[in-house]
Amino acid sequence: MEAVLFDLDRTLVDLQTYTDYGAAWEDTEAMIGSWDDLPTPETDWDAPTQRCMSILVALSGDPRWSRVSEAIAVHEMAAVAASHAMPRLAEALELAQGIPRAVVTLVAEAPARAVLARHGVDIPVLVPRRPDLRPKPAADQLREACRLLRAAPSRTVMIGDSTWDAGAAAGAGCGFVGVAATEDGAARFGRGVITGGDLVVALELAGRLV
Ligand SMILES: [Mg+2]
Numbered sequence: 753m754e755a756v757l758f759d760l761d762r763t764l765v766d767l768q769t770y771t772d773y774g775a776a777w778e779d780t781e782a783m784i785g786s787w788d789d790l791p792t793p794e795t796d797w798d799a800p801t802q803r804c805m806s807i808l809v810a811l812s813g814d815p816r817w818s819r820v821s822e823a824i825a826v827h828e829m830a831a832v833a834a835s836h837a838m839p840r841l842a843e844a845l846e847l848a849q850g851i852p853r854a855v856v857t858l859v860a861e862a863p864a865r866a867v868l869a870r871h872g873v874d875i876p877v878l879v880p881r882r883p884d885l886r887p888k889p890a891a892d893q894l895r896e897a898c899r900l901l902r903a904a905p906s907r908t909v910m911i912g913d914s915t916w917d918a919g920a921a922a923g924a925g926c927g928f929v930g931v932a933a934t935e936d937g938a939a940r941f942g943r944g945v946i947t948g949g950d951l952v953v954a955l956e957l958a959g960r961l962v
Contacts, residue, residue, distance in 0.1 A: 753927075753962050755903035756848060756955065757894060758875070759912030760857035760864055763931055763951070764838055765871050767859065770831035773800035776824040780807055783823065784816055793889060795914055796940050805858055805887075805916075812886045821881060825860035832866045839933070844951035845873060854879060854897040856910070856920075858887055877901060889916040891923030898924070909958035911951070913937075918945055927961040929954045 761768045777800045781787075784807075792806040804824050811817045854877035857864050861880040868875065877900050879885070885892040898905045910921035913931045918941055921928035930947035931954045932938040938947040946961065948954035 753851065753909055753959050754907035755852040755854070755898065755901045756958055757854050757856045757897050757908060757910045757926065759910070759914065759917045760855050760859055760867070762838065762913040763911060764841055764855070764873055765835050765867050766838060767828060767831050767835045767863070767867050768801055770834040772827045772830070773804045776800070776827040777803045779823045780804065780820050783820060793916070793919070795916060808858065808881060809887050817883050821860055825863055828859055828863035829866060832863055832870055835867050835870065837871045838951060840950045840952045841871065844955050847952060847955050852901040852903055853877070854901055856888070856893045856897050857881070889919035889923070891920050894920050894924035894926055898926070907962050909961050911954045911958055915941060927958065929958045929961065
């Protein structure tokens with residue numbers, strides 16, 4: 753394995769549980785109106801989270817994107833102080849020492865950097881949501897991370913908790929290992945996707961994948 757890419761939310765830390773995406777959704781709709789038929793795939797996220805992330809995906813390339821992203825980021829930043837580390841984070845970071853690594857996330861840059869700092873995650877290469885990259889489940893953010901790490905996608909593994917992470921990895925030509933604490937959680941990825949019960953197990957599986 754040349755490099756490992758980590759999703760942020762509910763992979764390294766849990767920010768989502770404390771982020772008021774319901775309020776973010778209301779703020780967003782106040783700006784751009786309601787959007788009935790968002791052209792993005794389903795996830796197992798709650799409706800407000802799915803709605804906010806889907807709006808960002810659907811607005812990719814649209815001039816309104818940055819304003820909407822900033823409105824959502826206010827709520828993400830407000831959740832940083834309450835966020836918690838996912839199980840075995842410290843051990844996984846220790847295990848990943850020496851492997852080129854990046855965080856690839858749909859969270860905006862400022863709250864992503866703040867939550868990484870709060871939990872002592874020393875991974876300087878961060879590819880947050882950005883107006884110039886189509887967000888996950890598109891492959892752009894993963895390709896950008898591989899470019900920054902000078903790693904071949906085929907020798908790089910993405911570790912994440914959502915089907916959007918898996919889809920983005922497939923699109924970028926990276927390997928993928930899901931993090932899923934339960935059998936139900938693992939089942940959401942479908943057959944053929946390798947999953948580990950926590951970050952350490954996922955990282956060990958990733959090392960054997962490519
Ligand atoms: Mg996630």
